[in-house]
Amino acid sequence: MLDEILKSIVEMEEEEAIKKAKEYLDGGGDPQKLLEVCRDAMGEVGARFEKGEYFLSELILGGEIFKQIMEFTLPKIKSGSVKKIGKIVLGTVKEDVHNIGKDIFKVFAEASGFEVIDIGIDTPEEKFVEAVKEHKPDIVGMSCLITAGVTSMKKTVDKLKEAGLRDSIKIIIGGGRVDESVKEFTGADAWADDAAKGVRLCKQLIGVEG
Ligand code: B12
Structure with missing residues (x-):
């Protein structure tokens, strides 16, 4: 599943990436692992940009996909009452x-x-x-x-x-x-x-x- 999410982001399949990320979390997936995979995907997007295979539009769309996934993933990481350190x-x-x-x-x-x-x-x-x-x-x-x-x-x-x-x-x-x-x-x-x-x-x- 995580491999599929990574591939969807790299291939700029916005709806598919978001749908799969939601399914992964709904199935009890680890939010931290999901973010790591998104980050790896952005690394690949960046590498393609550097090679001239992707352009600024892909950097922007990649960032958008990541931001949308973050919106429903980050609240799952926030813990309730932790001691202030x-x-x-x-x-x-x-x-x-x-x-x-x-x-x-x-x-x-x-x-x-x-x-x-x-x-x-x-x-x-x-x-x-x-x-x-x-x-x-x-x-x-x-x-x-x-x-x-x-x-x-x-x-x-x-x-x-x-x-x-x-x-x-x-x-x-x-x-x-x-x-x-x-x-x-x-x-x-x-x-x-x-x-x-x-x-x-x-x-x-x-x-x-x-
Ligand atoms: C998405 C993206 C964009 C989006 C940003 C959207 C957004 N809202 O942030 C947009 C389209 C705006 C963009 C613009 C540009 N980008 Co850009 N972008 C990226 C891309 C693909 C992903 C960045 C990202 O979000 N990564 C995912 C996050 C989760 O990873 P992260 O930031 O490393 O964060 C993790 C850790 O580092 C750490 N962390 C982060 N911050 C902090 C702070 C502290 C204190 C700590 C402890 C930890 C920590 O925690 C995070 C989670 O683990 C990268 C490629 C890459 N490999 O990073 C290029 C990249 C950063 N961009 C690049 C470039 C060149 C640009 C532009 C100049 C393009 C242009 N021609 O206009 C502009 C620059 C604009 C500017 N003045 O800043 C280059 C930079 C090269 C360089 N060495 O300077 C990269 C590396 C792409 C590449 N390989 O060429 N970009």
Whole structure:
């Protein structure tokens, strides 16, 4: 079933993909596994885009299909009353409008007891600084899927330093464009390219068992 869902998304069969995803969940399927498969499908869509086999229209439609599946899948991950363990200010960085991964990480973090303040996409450095001043989070999370966003992340870390806020927070970066070298370059404390790992790292960063 999951293989069929992946294939339907990659082939842009919107109705079929959504129907099968609903059937999978109705049959007791694991929502987390479903999201992982959707993500793999988007990886393939991205690869075809890079090879010139798909165009922007397919990126848009792929994103739309994923968003529709997320709408009925994410509420199944949200857990009722969990003990609050910390606060995260989260945003997709300046120049970058990809929101799907950020939104998934948010739900995973909330399900684990983090309060998440979502400051949106294409977020200017100053907006992160203002949000940290206002909400006094334990962690700042930045999502980044495109190369242009790497510089934005570094600038954001620098602005937080200039504002004297860097030492009061931990910074985690996430998304398809981050790795150890990007972490080093930006001056973040941790990086993750999947939401579950990201939440585990956030717990470690604030000294809660992961
Ligand atoms: C869908 C999509 C779009 C949609 C976005 C829709 C939306 N509402 O988000 C649209 C059509 C808008 C789009 C636009 C563009 N896109 Co696009 N897009 C994609 C695609 C196919 C999927 C992205 C996605 O949603 N993945 C699924 C999610 C679930 O995965 P994820 O983001 O990695 O998130 C997971 C983890 O990383 C983690 N995570 C995410 N954020 C965070 C944050 C924290 C703190 C933590 C801890 C964890 C975490 O948790 C998530 C769940 O596990 C990718 C291909 C790819 N492989 O990613 C290209 C891709 C990202 N896009 C790309 C490009 C080039 C563009 C455009 C420039 C295209 C153009 N010519 O206009 C524009 C850029 C616009 C901009 N300024 O941002 C390139 C980027 C290449 C690069 N290195 O810069 C990619 C990689 C495609 C490719 N292979 O060429 N895109």
